[in-house]
Amino acid sequence: MTAPLDHLLILPVILPAMAAAFLVLLLRHHLRRQRIVSIIVTVLLVGLAALLFAQASDGTVRAYRLGDWPAPFSIILVLDRLSATLLLLTSLLALCVVVYAAGGVDGRGRHFHPLFQFQLMGINGAFLTGDVFNLFVFFEVMLIASYGLMLHGGGAARLKAGFQYVAINLLASVVFLVGVGLIYAVTGTLNMADLAVKVPQVAAGDAALLKAGALLLFLVFATKAALVPLHWWLPATYAGTSAPAAALFMIMTKVGAYAIIRVYGLVFGAGAGPLELAAAPFVLPAALVTLAVGAIGLVGSRTLRDLSAFAVIASMGTLLVAIGLFDAAGFSAGLYYLVHSTFAGAALFLIAGLVQELRGAARDRLVPAPAMPGETLVGGLFFLAAIALVGLPPLSGFLGKVMILKAAQASVIWPWIWAVILAASLVMTFGFARAGSVLFWASGPASGTKPLPALPLVAVAALLALTLAWTLAAGPASDALGLTARQALDRSAYIGAVLGPDARLAAGD
Numbered sequence: 420m421t422a423p424l425d426h427l428l429i430l431p432v433i434l435p436a437m438a439a440a441f442l443v444l445l446l447r448h449h450l451r452r453q454r455i456v457s458i459i460v461t462v463l464l465v466g467l468a469a470l471l472f473a474q475a476s477d478g479t480v481r482a483y484r485l486g487d488w489p490a491p492f493s494i495i496l497v498l499d500r501l502s503a504t505l506l507l508l509t510s511l512l513a514l515c516v517v518v519y520a521a522g523g524v525d526g527r528g529r530h531f532h533p534l535f536q537f538q539l540m541g542i543n544g545a546f547l548t549g550d551v552f553n554l555f556v557f558f559e560v561m562l563i564a565s566y567g568l569m570l571h572g573g574g575a576a577r578l579k580a581g582f583q584y585v586a587i588n589l590l591a592s593v594v595f596l597v598g599v600g601l602i603y604a605v606t607g608t609l610n611m612a613d614l615a616v617k618v619p620q621v622a623a624g625d626a627a628l629l630k631a632g633a634l635l636l637f638l639v640f641a642t643k644a645a646l647v648p649l650h651w652w653l654p655a656t657y658a659g660t661s662a663p664a665a666a667l668f669m670i671m672t673k674v675g676a677y678a679i680i681r682v683y684g685l686v687f688g689a690g691a692g693p694l695e696l697a698a699a700p701f702v703l704p705a706a707l708v709t710l711a712v713g714a715i716g717l718v719g720s721r722t723l724r725d726l727s728a729f730a731v732i733a734s735m736g737t738l739l740v741a742i743g744l745f746d747a748a749g750f751s752a753g754l755y756y757l758v759h760s761t762f763a764g765a766a767l768f769l770i771a772g773l774v775q776e777l778r779g780a781a782r783d784r785l786v787p788a789p790a791m792p793g794e795t796l797v798g799g800l801f802f803l804a805a806i807a808l809v810g811l812p813p814l815s816g817f818l819g820k821v822m823i824l825k826a827a828q829a830s831v832i833w834p835w836i837w838a839v840i841l842a843a844s845l846v847m848t849f850g851f852a853r854a855g856s857v858l859f860w861a862s863g864p865a866s867g868t869k870p871l872p873a874l875p876l877v878a879v880a881a882l883l884a885l886t887l888a889w890t891l892a893a894g895p896a897s898d899a900l901g902l903t904a905r906q907a908l909d910r911s912a913y914i915g916a917v918l919g920p921d922a923r924l925a926a927g928d
Contacts, residue, residue: 427474428483428496430467431506434460439536447530454521457532461514464539468507475503476899478906482549489808490549490917491610497549497917500903501754504678505546508758509670511885512765515878520663522874527572527661534571537564540665545674549917550688551602551609551636554678555595558643564586567670568664569656571902580659587642587652595639601632612917615685615910619692626693633687637698640682643675645735646702648707653732654716658724665727666765672735673757679742680750684907688745693893696745703743703832707839710736714843718850723771723783726854730767730808733843734760737810740836741823748826750904755897756819759889759909763807763816766882769921770801772860773875785857793871798859803883805851811843815890820844822897 438460446452475498484493517535525531541561548554566588570581603609605625606617621629643648653672657665679698715734720726738760741753774783774797781788791797794891803814804870810816820840827836889896906912 425481425483427467428481428498428547428649429472429485431464431471431547432496432540434464434467435536435539435543439533439540441776442533442536442918443530447533449525453532454525456518456522457517457535458514460536461510461539464510464543465507465514468503470509471498472503472507474498475500478902480912482917490919491608491613494553495549495610495917496547497611497913498547499906499913500679500899501677501907501914502546504754504758504900504903505673506543508673508761509539509542509546510588512670512761513667514883515765515881516663516667516769516887518881519666519772519875519878522878524572524661524663524772528570530567531571534564534567538568542562542670542674546677549611551611551614551682552599555592555599557676558595559592561671561674561914562592565664565668568667569660571664574851577659580655584652584656591639591642595715596637598632598635598639601628601635605629605632611681611686611799612914615691615914616918618686618694619690621692621694623693630694630697633683633694633697636682637679637701640675640678640699641705642741644672644679645675645709645732646739647712647736648705650709650712650732650735654725654728657728657731657768658722662769662775665724665768665771669761669765669768672731673761674755675736676735676738676742676753679739680907684745684750685910685913688908688910688912699743699745700724702739702745703830703836706736706739706743707835708736709733709739710839710843712736714846714850717847718853720783720850720854723774723785723854723858724768727764727767728786730847731760731764733847734764734808736843737820737823737840740840741826744826744830746826746829747901747904747908748829749823750907751897751901752819752822752826754900754903755815755822755893758896759807759815759819759886762882762886762889763804763814765801766879766886767804767808769875769879769882770797770804773797773872773879774801776872777869778858783858785854787857792869794859796871796876798855800879800883801855802858803886805855807883807886809847809851811848813890815886815893818890818893838901 442453481498483496493753523595541557544557645653671759683698687694716729738753738756743751771783807814807816810820827833
């Protein structure tokens with residue numbers, strides 16, 4: 420029987436879906452009312468995510484079977500520490516983004532708030548699903564909504580970047596389906612817990628086919644996570660869209676990283692027989708190259724939006740270095756850095772949007788121009804975001820990198836990891852210093868008195884405040900994320916929650 424509180428598990432998917440439909444059908448011509456409803460729904464999602472996070476903090480893995488069909492035949496949602504953490508992160512980010520958008524950006528095109536809510540539906544579903552095929556479904560919901568958000572407001576440059584974004588993701592979707600088909604053909608299931616039981620038992624003659632399916636899925640997840648050489652779509656996409664859309668997209672790359680943790684930690688992780696750690700040989704080397712490419716691209720950027728996009732690539736490289744260790748220490752350090760980079764990266768994109776609005780004809784190009792209104796305040800916000808993203812003390816970026824460097828000592832290539840991370844941090848420091856000096860210290864006399872937008876400033880300040888709070892909470896957060904990492908690698912707890920204790924025993928866990 421399902422406990423009453425367990426029904427809350429479906430609400431992070433249902434609530435934004437119903438809100439999006441309501442906004443489209445009844446409020447499509449009333450922007451102010453759309454803003455109110457969208458903000459209220461997002462606040463409710465924050466409260467719901469906090470409640471689910473508290474529920475998951477007892478260490479119990481909870482499974483919700485839609486229609487009460489038995490696993491592995493049911494559509495199933497699974498709540499554990501990892502999914503609860505990412506749900507809470509998504510909702511907090513979404514609240515800051517929707518407040519920023521309500522400052523006027525949402526009025527530059529149609530249906531921003533319905534698309535925003537559909538996007539949250541897809542992201543939340545991806546974090547909760549316990550089935551690889553439904554992971555594909557939620558990926559598509561998330562991506563279809565992101566196509567609309569990417570193009571919101573129009574413009575030739577945005578349309579060009581959007582075409583590239585749509586094309587690469589359609590190709591990735593085809594690869595995803597092929598990978599899913601190969602896995603189903605060999606195992607007869609796509610339920611992650613059931614796969615964790617059956618993958619180690621696959622006949623030797625079918626192992627190569629199953630590995631092909633596993634590596635095709637890895638290609639898709641690596642594309643979503645912007646892992647080199649599959650990163651090339653991200654700079655134009657994130658730099659070409661609106662500031663709030665780019666800030667929300669910060670969590671989309673994390674969906675790719677989450678999928679790698681979930682699928683290659685649970686299904687193809689330790690104990691998977693011939694498929695054990697199928698993706699491990701590729702993640703760490705590619706992550707180091709990704710970090711280097713991001714740092715170099717950041718230095719060569721000509722606009723603040725481009726710089727922000729390459730900062731995302733660099734941060735994903737750092738995150739995937741930790742994930743590529745495929746142990747509890749690496750996952751724990753990576754999760755701490757994941758939360759940090761989401762808040763700090765989103766703040767930088769929103770600051771880029773502010774600069775673009777306030778700087779007149781120069782927009783966000785890294786060239787000298789007349790001083791913008793509120794230059795001291797905006798410059799101070801940029802300074803804090805830059806310190807956080809580079810990883811300088813005392814903010815959470817520094818602490819996250821220290822945790823990753825410490826965890827990397829268990830790797831045989833730890834000197835390379837240390838060298839790349841430290842060198843990239845130095846290069847990024849130079850890039851941010853150059854950008855800040857041009858934007859805020861090499862400007863001429865002010866040329867106007869345009870008022871500072873209140874809601875966007877509140878949103879940026881909230882994200883930076885969350886980054887500061889994450890720094891202050893580093894001790895207890897690190898302890899909690901250590902438990903989260905160990906649970907994510909515990910096949911037995913997940914299998915037992917979804918399939919029952921008998922299946923856990925049959926799996927040998």
